[in-house]
Amino acid sequence: MLKRWLGAAAICCVMIVMMGAGGDPQSRFGKLGHEMMCACSCGQILLECNHVGCPVSPVMINELHAQMDGGASDTLTLHWFAAKYGATVLAAPIRGGFDNVAWIAPMAAFLLATVGVGFLIRVWTVRSGRRVPVSAAGPDVRGDALRERIRRETEY
Numbered sequence: 001m002l003k004r005w006l007g008a009a010a011i012c013c014v015m016i017v018m019m020g021a022g023g024d025p026q027s028r029f030g031k032l033g034h035e036m037m038c039a040c041s042c043g044q045i046l047l048e049c050n051h052v053g054c055p056v057s058p059v060m061i062n063e064l065h066a067q068m069d070g071g072a073s074d075t076l077t078l079h080w081f082a083a084k085y086g087a088t089v090l091a092a093p094i095r096g097g098f099d100n101v102a103w104i105a106p107m108a109a110f111l112l113a114t115v116g117v118g119f120l121i122r123v124w125t126v127r128s129g130r131r132v133p134v135s136a137a138g139p140d141v142r143g144d145a146l147r148e149r150i151r152r153e154t155e156y
Contacts, residue, residue, distance in 0.1 A: 028068065028074070029064065029065070029068060030047065031074070032064060032068070032074055032077055032078070033045070033046050033047035033061070033064060034046070034047055034048075034091070035078065035090065035091050035092065036060070036064075036078070036081055036089050036090060036091060037088065037089055037090070037091050038051075038054065038056055038057045038060065039056045039060060039085045039086075039088075039089055040054050040055065040056035040057065042054070045091060046060055046061065046064075047061070060081075060085075063081070063084075064077070064081075067080060067081075075094065078090060078094055079094070082094070
């Protein structure tokens with residue numbers, strides 16, 4: 001049993017270490033290129049823009065190469081593109097500052113809605129427990145008397 005736990009822990013450690021691997025410039029270029037949208041208003045990721053003769057994506061790709069060759073960090077590069085092309089060039093908001101609202105607000109709204117629905121169900125449950133159930137047939141009428149009443153009420 002201990003060997004299984006140690007093996008699982010070793011595999012987890014290797015996976016964590018390997019997730020940080022890939023610091024080569026090409027993988028960094030691919031990561032940054034997939035975090036930006038093409039500014040030609042096609043609505044596609046920069047490195048996946050398949051517009052025939054797109055005038056914008058080659059320019060943006062060259063600018064991305066220039067930023068990376070200049071030694072700019074990922075965040076600085078994304079900020080540079082957002083300043084030049086507008087915030088719509090970012091595929092997802094950069095974490096930090098006011099942009100945290102774009103990450104936090106949907107989750108907070110979902111959690112508040114879930115809590116609100118739970119509270120509403122709880123209130124309804126408590127209210128329904130206080131009520132005295134009413135018989136569908138009215139007063140306690142049983143057997144032949146009930147059949148006779150049904151027959152009389154359904155005659156034409």
